[in-house]
Amino acid sequence: MTDLPRRASAVIIGGGVAGCSVAYHLAQRGWTDVVLLERQRLTCGTTWHAAGLVGLLRASHNLSRLARYSAELYARLEAETGQATGYARTGSLSVARTPERLEELLRGASMARAFEIDAREVSIDEVARRWPIAHTDDLAGAVEIPGDGQVSPVDVTLALAAGARQRGARLVENSPVTAVRTRGGRVCAVVTARGEIETDVVVNCGGMWARELARGVGVSVPLHAAEHFYLITEPVPGVADALPTLRDPDGCAYFKVEAGGKLLVGFFEPEARPWGQSGIPEGFAFDSLPENWPHLEPWIAEAARRVPALETVGIRQFFNGPESFTPDDRYLLGEAPELGGYYVAAGFNSVGIASAGGAGRALADWIVDGHPGMDLQDVDLRRFEPFHANPDYLEDRTVESLGLLYAMHWPHRQYATARGARRSPLHDRLARAGACFSELAGWERPYFYGSPSGFGSPSAPPRLDYSYRRPPWFDHVAIEHQAVRTAVGVFDQTSFGKLLLDGPDAETVLDRVCAADLCIEPGRVVYTAWLNERGGMESDLTVTRLDEQRFWIVTGAAQRVRDEAWLRSRIAPGERVSLSDITSAWAVLGVMGPRARDLLQSLTDADLSNDAFPFATSQEIALGYARVRAHRITYVGELGFELYIPSEFAVGVLDTLTAAGAEHGLQLAGYQALDALRMEKAYRHWGHDVTPEDTPLEAGLGFAVDWESGRDFIGRDALFAQRERGVRKRLVGFRLNESGALLFHDEPVWRDGECVGHITSGAFGHQLGAALGLGYVRAPEPDAPVRPDWIRAGTYELEVAGRRISAEASLRPWFDPTGARVRA
Numbered sequence: 001m002t003d004l005p006r007r008a009s010a011v012i013i014g015g016g017v018a019g020c021s022v023a024y025h026l027a028q029r030g031w032t033d034v035v036l037l038e039r040q041r042l043t044c045g046t047t048w049h050a051a052g053l054v055g056l057l058r059a060s061h062n063l064s065r066l067a068r069y070s071a072e073l074y075a076r077l078e079a080e081t082g083q084a085t086g087y088a089r090t091g092s093l094s095v096a097r098t099p100e101r102l103e104e105l106l107r108g109a110s111m112a113r114a115f116e117i118d119a120r121e122v123s124i125d126e127v128a129r130r131w132p133i134a135h136t137d138d139l140a141g142a143v144e145i146p147g148d149g150q151v152s153p154v155d156v157t158l159a160l161a162a163g164a165r166q167r168g169a170r171l172v173e174n175s176p177v178t179a180v181r182t183r184g185g186r187v188c189a190v191v192t193a194r195g196e197i198e199t200d201v202v203v204n205c206g207g208m209w210a211r212e213l214a215r216g217v218g219v220s221v222p223l224h225a226a227e228h229f230y231l232i233t234e235p236v237p238g239v240a241d242a243l244p245t246l247r248d249p250d251g252c253a254y255f256k257v258e259a260g261g262k263l264l265v266g267f268f269e270p271e272a273r274p275w276g277q278s279g280i281p282e283g284f285a286f287d288s289l290p291e292n293w294p295h296l297e298p299w300i301a302e303a304a305r306r307v308p309a310l311e312t313v314g315i316r317q318f319f320n321g322p323e324s325f326t327p328d329d330r331y332l333l334g335e336a337p338e339l340g341g342y343y344v345a346a347g348f349n350s351v352g353i354a355s356a357g358g359a360g361r362a363l364a365d366w367i368v369d370g371h372p373g374m375d376l377q378d379v380d381l382r383r384f385e386p387f388h389a390n391p392d393y394l395e396d397r398t399v400e401s402l403g404l405l406y407a408m409h410w411p412h413r414q415y416a417t418a419r420g421a422r423r424s425p426l427h428d429r430l431a432r433a434g435a436c437f438s439e440l441a442g443w444e445r446p447y448f449y450g451s452p453s454g455f456g457s458p459s460a461p462p463r464l465d466y467s468y469r470r471p472p473w474f475d476h477v478a479i480e481h482q483a484v485r486t487a488v489g490v491f492d493q494t495s496f497g498k499l500l501l502d503g504p505d506a507e508t509v510l511d512r513v514c515a516a517d518l519c520i521e522p523g524r525v526v527y528t529a530w531l532n533e534r535g536g537m538e539s540d541l542t543v544t545r546l547d548e549q550r551f552w553i554v555t556g557a558a559q560r561v562r563d564e565a566w567l568r569s570r571i572a573p574g575e576r577v578s579l580s581d582i583t584s585a586w587a588v589l590g591v592m593g594p595r596a597r598d599l600l601q602s603l604t605d606a607d608l609s610n611d612a613f614p615f616a617t618s619q620e621i622a623l624g625y626a627r628v629r630a631h632r633i634t635y636v637g638e639l640g641f642e643l644y645i646p647s648e649f650a651v652g653v654l655d656t657l658t659a660a661g662a663e664h665g666l667q668l669a670g671y672q673a674l675d676a677l678r679m680e681k682a683y684r685h686w687g688h689d690v691t692p693e694d695t696p697l698e699a700g701l702g703f704a705v706d707w708e709s710g711r712d713f714i715g716r717d718a719l720f721a722q723r724e725r726g727v728r729k730r731l732v733g734f735r736l737n738e739s740g741a742l743l744f745h746d747e748p749v750w751r752d753g754e755c756v757g758h759i760t761s762g763a764f765g766h767q768l769g770a771a772l773g774l775g776y777v778r779a780p781e782p783d784a785p786v787r788p789d790w791i792r793a794g795t796y797e798l799e800v801a802g803r804r805i806s807a808e809a810s811l812r813p814w815f816d817p818t819g820a821r822v823r824a
Contacts, residue, residue, distance in 0.1 A: 005033065005170070007033075007197065007198040008034060008035040008198075009033050009034060009201065010034045010035075010202070010203060011034075011037060011197055011201070011202050011203070012035070012202075012203040012205055013204050013205060013206050013213060014036075014037075014039075014045070014205035014346075015036055015037075015043065015171065015205075016042075016045050016047035016352070017047045017153060017156065017157045017160065017352055018205045018207070018345045018346065018348065018352060018356045018359060019036055019345070020036070020157050020158075021160050021356045021357055021361070022360045022364060023160070023161070023164040023169045023171060023360075024163045024169075024360060025363075025364035025365075026367065027163070027167035027168055028163075028364070029364055030368075031169075031368065032169065033168065033170075034169040034170070035170045035172065035197060035199075036171040036172065037172055037175045037177055037190070037192060038172065038175065039175065039176035039285075040174060040285045041285065041286075042158065042161055042173060043153070043154050045207040046207050046208065047154070047157055049288070049319065049321040050153040050352060051150075051153075051230060051254075051264060051353075052086070052151045052256075052353055053148070053256065053353065053354060054067075054070060054071050054149040054150055054353060055145070056068050056071060056112075056147050056148055057108060057117055058355075059378070059409075060746075061114070061115050061746070061758070063355075065358065065374070066355060066357075066361075067354050068147075069361060070353075070354055070355065070358045071089075071357075073361075074156055074357060077160070078159060081166065082162070083155065084155050085159050086150070086151050086152030086156070087151045088149055088150055088151075089147065089148075090150055091144060091145065091147070092145050092244050092245040092246075093122070093127055093130060093142055093244050093245070094142060094144075094249065095142045095246070095247070095248050095306075096142065096249075097140060097248075097251070098250065100468065101249065102141040104408060105141070106121060106801040106802045107744075107747075107800070108143065109802060110747060110799045110800065110801060111746040111748075113755065113799070114747070114757070115746075115758075117147065118147055119144070120143065120144055121142070121802060122144045124136050124141065127142045131243060131255075132238055133307055135306055135307070138305075148244070150245065151353060153353050156353065160360075175193075175194055178191050179216065180202055185340055186339065186340035186341045187200065187339060187340070187341040200341050201341050201367055202341060203343045203345060203363070203367070204219075204344045204345070204346060205346060207324055208280045208322060208324045210344065210346035211224075212280070214344065217338075219339050219342055220384065220385075220386045220389040221332060221336075221346060221347070221381070222389040222394060223325065223347035223394070224274055224277075224391070224394035224398040225274070225275045225280060225322040225324050225325075226272040226274050226275055226323065226325050226401070226402050227273040227275050227289055227292070227320050227321075228320070228321055228322065228323045228402065229266070229319065230265060230267065230319050231315050231318045231319065232265075233262050233265070233310065234262065234313055234314035234316050235260050235313075236262065237309070238309075239262075239263065241257055241259065241261070246306075247406075248303070249408075251299070251302040251305060252267055252269050252299050253266065253302060253306065255303075262316065263313075265300075267296060267299050268403055269296065269402070270407065272325075272402035273399075275322045280322075288319055288320055289321065291320060292320060293318070323349075323350050324346065324347050324349075325398050325402055326347040326401070327388055327394065328383075329349050329404055329405060331345075331346070331355060332345070332347040332379065332381045333362065333366075333379040333380065333381060334372070334379075334380045334382065337382050337565035343366070344381050345360070345363050349405065351405075359379075362374065371532060371533075374692075374693060375536075375691040375693040377692070382565055384561065385560070385561055386561075387421060387422075388442070393418050397415065397418035400415060400416060400418075410466035410467070411467075411468065412438070412464070412466065414447075420444060422441070422442040422443045423444050424444075424445075424492055424494035424495070424587055424650070425587050425647050425650040425651055426494065426654050429655075435447070435448075435449055435668070436449070436450055436464060438671060440495060441557040443557055445492065445495055445671055446492055446668070448480065448670040448673065449476060449480065449668050449669070450463075450473075450476065468742070470742070470764075477670075477672045477673050477766070478766040480667055480669035480670065481673045481767065482767070483667030484636055484669060484673065484677055485638065485767050486593070486665070487593050487664060488591060488592065488593035488594070488596045488598075488666050489593050489636075489673070490589055490668055491589065491590035491670070491671075492590075493589065493642065494587045494588045494650070496554050496555070496583070497554070497555040497583055498552070498554055498581070498585075498586055499552075499553040499555070499564055499580065499581060499582065500580045501550070501551045501553060501577055501578075501579050502549060502578050502579075502580070504549055504577075505577050506550065507549070507551075508575065509567075509571055509575060510543060511713065512712075512713055513530055513570050513714060514529075514543065515528055515529045515530070515696060515705045515713055516529070516543075516706055517706040517711065518543060518545070520545050522545050522546060523545065523619060524544070524545055524618070525542055525632070526616070527542050527616075527704055528541065528542070528704055529701065529704055530563070530566060530714075531714050531719070532714065533718065534718050535695040535719045535722060536715070537691065537694055537699065537701075538692050539559055539566065539686060540684065540704075541553060541554060541555040541556075541559075542631070542633060559686060560581065560583060564579065570714070584647065585647060586644045586647060587647050587649075587650035587653075589654065589657070590635070590640060590641075590642050590643075591640065591657070592638050592669075593638050594638060594639055594821065594824065595665060597639060597641075599657065599664040600623070600641060602660055602664075603623055603624070603656055603657070603660055605622060608621075608641075614632065616632065623643065623653055624653045624655070624656035626645055628643045628646075629643070630642070630643050630644075631644070635674065635678050635683055636677035636678060636681065637678070637681030637683070637815055637821060637822060638677075638822065639821060639824050676764055676766055678763075679761070679774070680765040680767055680772065681813045681815050681816065682733045682813040684701065684774070688774075689731060689774045694776070695715075695719060696719065697722055698728075700730070726785030727785060728778060728783060729776045729778045729786055730777060731760070731774055731775070731776050732749075732775060732791055732809050732811060733809070733810045733812075733813065733814060734796065734807045734808065734809055734810075735765075735768065735772055735808045736770055736772075736773075736798060736805055736806075737806040737808065741771055741800050741805055742762070742771050743759055743771045743772065743798065743800070744759075744762050745760060745761050746758050746759060747759040747775075747799055748799040749798060750797040750799060750804060751794040751795070751796055752794050754780050756780065757777040757778055759773040759775040760773075760774050760775050760776065761773065761774050773798065777791065792809070794809065796808070
């Protein structure tokens with residue numbers, strides 16, 4: 001029996017492909033005293049029964065970068081370690097049964113080209129040639145990715161383990177972890193039946209067990225196991241070992257060739273079966289769940305529609321094995337906000353093999369360097385709120401999560417399950433006014449209103465009918481959009497994250513963290529960025545000074561946990577401050593439009609004139625029966641006020657506004673209109689247009705940086721150096737010259753026939769009558785600076801579903817470029 005060391009630089013819990021990848025990459029970075037603890041044997045949880053597909057294209061640029069690294073790693077791992085991996089570059093074919101699915105695949109192929117992944121449309125005849133046993137007469141089209149591959153999951157895990165051992169890491173089997181000890185808000189030791197290991201870093205790679213492991217130390221890890229099915233046939237006549245993986249998402253199935261001409265057929269059925277609601281049995285290892293033919297029978301029939309041989313060939317194995325799924329189908333990576341030194345790599349949503357190589361490297365870099373070296377907000381554990389780990393919520397959402405991997409990836413698609421978790425005090429009023437709700441961070445938020453006026457009961461309940469073209473709610477959004485541009489709109493923005501920093505050293509903390517100068521008078525509102533040491537934008541938000549030592553911080557709904565953790569980690573020991581989450585205490589109404597002042601002035605005795613209440617200031621005013629904090633600020637490019645209302649007064653304030661609103665042209669408006677309005681004004685959206693890999697100079701936000709005072713804020717040196725040498729990329733606004741096409745995100749940007757970037761976010765500008773987008777462009781020459789004259793001199797096209805469409809480019813907002821309307 002292997003003795004455990006008394007101390008290790010890092011202890012990894014779990015010996016699946018993710019845990020072995022983290023061990024391999026930590027050892028590669030020089031951490032040779034890493035210990036991996038596996039409760040039984042390596043791969044015994046879910047890794048051993050994975051299908052082993054290695055697909056390159058993922059939902060975002062950085063996730064695709066990680067998947068591509070996985071493929072590159074697996075291709076060389078056998079030569080490095082001497083352990084076979086079974087890696088083969090077989091390619092893949094994805095087929096579409098409908099024109100809508102074909103558009104999805106073609107948009108994905110365009111996105112792949114922007115990410116430097118070879119993806120191409122292929123004819124139906126080519127599908128029939130490459131897959132001669134497939135039925136193709138009902139297909140609308142197909143896309144091929146030649147670089148996709150496959151591995152043996154057990155072998156690639158053992159190769160990662162071998163590589164870790166060769167560099168000094170210790171991988172110990174049959175050593176379940178019984179506890180993690182903490183001290184002063186950080187991990188300090190891992191306890192097993194065979195001894196205790198002191199450590200400053202614990203990595204939870206526990207797969208299905210990760211949620212329960214984390215709960216023991218107060219960490220929220222939202223994942224839930226679901227039954228996941230595949231079958232393996234007897235040898236099928238006419239099947240060659242070199243066939244590409246065939247994906248038929250409309251049939252919820254994929255087909256992979258196994259040795260000897262057998263087929264592995266896997267399923268992603270729309271309604272999954274959650275498993276392990278009461279916890280995963282500790283002894284569960286190399287186990288499967290009972291067969292369930294009735295549940296899968298309709299989907300086996302759909303698979304046989306694509307490959308008719310399934311109707312006659314024998315079934316060698318019907319397999320039901322659980323895997324863990326997260327609420328948004330993206331895996332969990334990073335340091336827990338609740339506990340320093342506690343990292344997670346889990347919840348891989350049935351793409352663990354393809355993701356593990358890149359995820360392991362990124363997490364190792366994060367642990368060693370203190371940051372991952374790339375934008376990982378798509379999978380950052382801090383994107384979730386604590387309630388997301390509620391078992392009932394997870395069970396309900398998991399019914400849907402598995403099937404969404406093969407469902408239509410419509411623009412703006414909303415989850416149907418586990419809804420209504422968080423509602424603003426105004427929810428019922430807005431529902432009666434015809435609101436159709438979307439969801440973010442659990443919040444139900446008005447997306448658009450189904451009745452033209454936004455008041456009273458709509459003629460029919462509003463619904464979301466999705467499309468890659470103009471959706472049915474397009475005209476509703478246009479009405480709301482135009483009301484904000486010409487009169488006044490009211491938005492429920494209660495989902496904003498709200499933090500209060502209070503204490504004698506609050507200004508000192510913000511002076512260090514904020515790129516803008518926060519040495520301001522009480523009542524000022526400042527838009528600022530929080531930067532990392534490389535100058536990248538960890539967040540953009542507003543900070544309002546209330547008095548000498550209190551600062552009110554407002555951020556996006558999906559950023560609250562992340563931003564609170566970021567700020568808390570930058571408070572130095574001994575600094576006299578307290579940081580509180582006050583989100584639930586305050587409802588927020590955005591009153592926006594050229595008649596916003598007229599409406600509010602009719603309801604308050606406060607002087608709202610431009611001289612008395614200028615832009616970017618805050619005052620407490622009386623409104624209805626309430627005292628509210630009004631911030632004069634806007635995200636739509638119009639005169640506007642954000643009203644922060646104590647939650648118990650919110651309904652009364654809304655009623656007061658709507659009762660007086662008719663004579664001012666008031667229209668309730670939702671987040672679809674908000675997004676379209678901000679796009680016309682080229683306002684940035686964190687997580688899309690600005691990320692930790694983008695600096696304020698690259699994003700065109702240099703105005704929000706304090707260049708003059710000499711303050712030593714985080715990221716200052718990197719920004720000043722970048723200003724000297726010039727930026728290598730620049731965020732640019734685009735307007736399509738074709739009225740019918742729409743932009744969403746990740747469409748390639750072509751300049752003079754060369755691909756120079758991709759769209760980061762898009763929306764239709766109803767005032768301008770055109771599809772708009774923001775996107776970064778780079779010069780084709782490596783490390784060449786991108787200057788305004790170079791941007792203006794180009795001729796641009798944006799690629800939409802494989803078709804290039806002429807576009808105009810601008811470094812200024814399309815609407816009101818001088819900002820006169822905002823300051824009116």
